[in-house]
Amino acid sequence: MDKFFGELVPGNTILLKQGVTGMLSFNPSEFRILVVDDLSQDLQLIGKILDEEGYQTTFSPNGLEALEQINTAQPDLIFLDLTLETMNSLEVYEELNSHPNFCQIPIIYLTLNNERNSLVKVKKKKCRFDYVTKPYHAEKILIRVENKLRIKKLKQQLEEKEQQLKNERERHLMRESFLQEAKERAEASHEAKSAFLANMSHEFRTPLNAILGFTKLMKPSPNLTEEQKQDLEVIYRSGEHLLSLINDILDLSKIESGKSVLNPVDFNLTQMLWELEELFRLKSHQKNLQLDWILSEEIPQWVKGDRVKLRQVLTNLISNAIKFTQEGRVQLQVRSELVKEELLLSFAVSDTGVGMTPQDIDRIFEPFVQGNAGITSSEGTGLGLAISQKYVQLLGGDISVTSEVGRGTTFQFQIALTPLTDTHEDTTTSTG
Secondary structure (H helix, E strand, O other): OOOOOHHHOHHHHHHHHHHHHOOOOOOHHHOEEEEEOOOHHHHHHHHHHHHHHOOEEEEEOOHHHHHHHHHHHOOOEEEEEOOOOOOOHHHHHHHHHOOOOOOOOOEEEEEOOOOHHHHHHHHHOOOOOOEEEOOOOHHHHHHHHHHHHHHHHHHHHHHHHHHHHHHHHHHHHHHHHHHHHHHHHHHHHHHHHHHHHHHHHHHHHHHHHHHHHHHHHHOOOOOOOHHHHHHHHHHHHHHHHHHHHHHHHHHHHHHHOOOOOOOOEEEEHHHHHHHHHHHHHHHHHHOOOEEEEEEOOOOOOEEEEOHHHHHHHHHHHHHHHHHOOOOOEEEEEEEEEEEOOEEEEEEEEEEOOOOOOHHHHHHOOOOOOOOHHHHHHOOOOOOHHHHHHHHHHHOOOOEEEEEEOOOEEEEEEEEEEEEOOHHHHHOOOOOO
């Protein structure tokens, strides 16, 4: 018999039992077993073997009563006599197999060695097929039982795990859907904000430029009193401040919406740097500040990069340095290093001004945030440094700051620019 049903020999069962023992704890008292046999001595023998091992057991003498008990007892495993008289084992199996709650209950058939034809019929039906033969041995029965129940428990755990994974996937998909919706709403909000700011900035700029233009024309008039001239100066400064604020808000909006992109051009780097020195010379002299430009000799005159953004970053940093320095100096230092045909330029803007606390430094690059000095002076909007940081990042670098209260501040950043040949020098003369 073992040769004919080779896949079910006890040796294979023992190997499977040994293979899963370390993976799954097993307690016989957790399981209920139904024994179905029309011979009372067989019921008593198998019941004794199972009871002594600790299993919960119930018994039935025929197939009809077995089906009723299955509904109430809900066993984890069934011992089923292969040759029941009232309702044979195949009929019991088909009833169980048609019920979604019972079709997965493992079955071990009880048979005699001379019941070969019945076993063949069971196997042809593709039943959940395992068996034990008389005379019944406790060790064989217990090995088969534990093996079946371990497999069943493993299947249950796998199904639970699969369900957990399915639930987790559904939650993940829901989160993704929520994040996608939030992203789309944020993008729509950015679009609306950008469109609003663009329209409003145009509406503001047109009359503001008219005010600034007429104010500038009126200032030299000889018919104005001194008080009127001072009033015009206040109007002009206020208009310039408002125009600067509008430009900063529009720039920040473009950056946040991803519409601010690099626009690399060929430009005269040294000329641009000396133009900045000329631009801030008057302001520094008005405050009796020393203005130092220290440019490395290795800096190429012509480079390719985004001139507008680099100039705005330097303008913001130098302007802040002069604004918050009452005595001493403001310094721009520029050094260069050539790495694999790529020019790395290091910029440092330092001052001997009021300095910043560590708390100020932690938040200084946030939009509309100012340090204590900025709040006290009531100057600026808190957007310049936020824009500068975004522009430096867009240029491929990052900006850092070191500061000490009462001793000054240094902003530093490094970006890559492409050095160009000297062919531009034929048509352009640098200044400074």
